[in-house]
Amino acid sequence: MLHRLQKIAEDLKKTKIDGKLGIGEKGRMTKQMMINFKQYYRQAIVQKKTNLDEMIRSVWAIWKHKASSNDDPHHERCSIKYCGYLKSLEKGEEYDHNKHRLPLGIMKAIRPVFDELAHPDTLKKVINGGSQNSNESSHAVLWSLAPKNRYATGVVIDLCAAIAVLSYNDTTTNNDTDSSDESDDSNNIDSNKSIQENVNKGRNDDGVA
Ligand SMILES: [Zn+2]
Incomplete structure (x- = not known):
């Protein structure tokens, strides 16, 4: 975009x-x-x-x-x-x-x-996080960011899904989707980190392991 x-x-x-x-x-x-x-x-x-x-x-x-x-x-x-x-x-x-x-x-x-x-x-390339088009579904990326055994709020899941879609675009698609736009997103790695922190924080705050 x-x-x-x-x-x-x-x-x-x-x-x-x-x-x-x-x-x-x-x-x-x-x-x-x-x-x-x-x-x-x-x-x-x-x-x-x-x-x-x-x-x-x-x-x-x-x-x-x-x-x-x-x-x-x-x-x-x-x-x-x-x-x-x-x-x-x-x-x-x-x-x-x-x-x-x-x-x-x-x-x-x-x-x-x-x-x-x-x-x-x-x-349609990004529907379901692009899983129709790739052996490595972005759900795998999503769950690597938000492991199932961790408590995560809906907001965090949404953020994870966003990152997963972006990660998927960045690594597996070419210029006919929007991946080239993300090159200015120097904060992708930081976002991943802060999401992990939020997931951890949510777990700690709510006492859910
Ligand atoms: Zn309006």
């Missing part, structure tokens, strides 16, 4: 989009925003890890959420876990898309990234 967004930003540097050259700058597609997109994409995969249709819908929900405006909101597929619009709706508060949305011209410019990364051919 990140790598592809950066490529589009580079390709469109000299193209006028919504009145400005390129898609970057404040209030547009900043580096931080690209990183956010990468994380949203990862979450969509991890949370819907066994259901391809739901995974596809969740990835498109990201695009629709960010392209939404006050006149044209599309949060039907959003989760209240991250969607400010749905949260405001629940509280009966006003929600102003202008503070959160990206210009439609930019969303259209990055749409090919979603066409590719939300494509069933792409996502």
Whole structure:
């Protein structure tokens, strides 16, 4: 995701989009925003890890959420876990898309990234953590991070699943999935370590061996 967004930003540097050259700058597609997109994409995969249709819908929900405006909101597929619009709706508060949305011209410019990364051919490689495509299922990676005899909370399991998917992508797939994006994740090893610490901590706190 990140790598592809950066490529589009580079390709469109000299193209006028919504009145400005390129898609970057404040209030547009900043580096931080690209990183956010990468994380949203990862979450969509991890949370819907066994259901391809739901995974596809969740990835498109990201695009629709960010392209939404006050006149044209599309949060039907959003989760209240991250969607400010749905949260405001629940509280009966006003929600102003202008503070959160990206210009439609930019969303259209990055749409090919979603066409590719939300494509069933792409996502079916990571369904069930990619176990359909590999002898070494990522569940093996998952359980190496969270041994079955240890107490682990659902959150920790989710984190482990995320790491497992990423580890799987990093080691076994090629550039037609999103593995190249993870090269900027210098924290992968640290994450593994802190997950182990959390698993251990959970066990100690709850006195469950
Ligand atoms: Zn939303």
